[in-house]
Amino acid sequence: MGKTKKLIELDNKTIEILEKQAKLQKRSLKNYIEYTLEDTAIRYSEPSEAYKKMMDDMIHRDDKGELKTYTWDEIKAQYGR
Template sequence: MGKTKKLIELDDKAIEILEKQAKLQKRSLKNYLEYTLEDTALRYSEPSEEYKKMMDDMLDRMEKGTLKTTPLKDVLKRYGREL
């Protein structure tokens, strides 16, 4: 996949905030912005065929009553967390 450069303008306050977030993640501002934008774009994208198949299977098992689930409180307890 190719790459495209874009010039963007952001408010100074927004840049200041984003720079702090980038430092917390030990990233440069440029890398942080690229990562954040690409991650956001992926969230808007169509789910993969594998994911759709997995979800269809889970929905089918739920309808048939064969889907096994674990209560959230049990999962949290397993990892030493609480609700």
């Protein structure tokens, strides 16, 4: 995938906050901003075709009554928690 450079302007308070967060993650400010923006973009992107197909199958199985679901209490009881 190609890369594009963009110039952004942020106020000093924002930079200060982001620098603190970057240090907590042991990242440079530049790396932290790039990572955060890429992570956000991925969350906004459309699900993959494989995921959509899997979810359509799950919905179809649920509609036909073939899908067994468990409550959280049932799962905890089964594993002794």
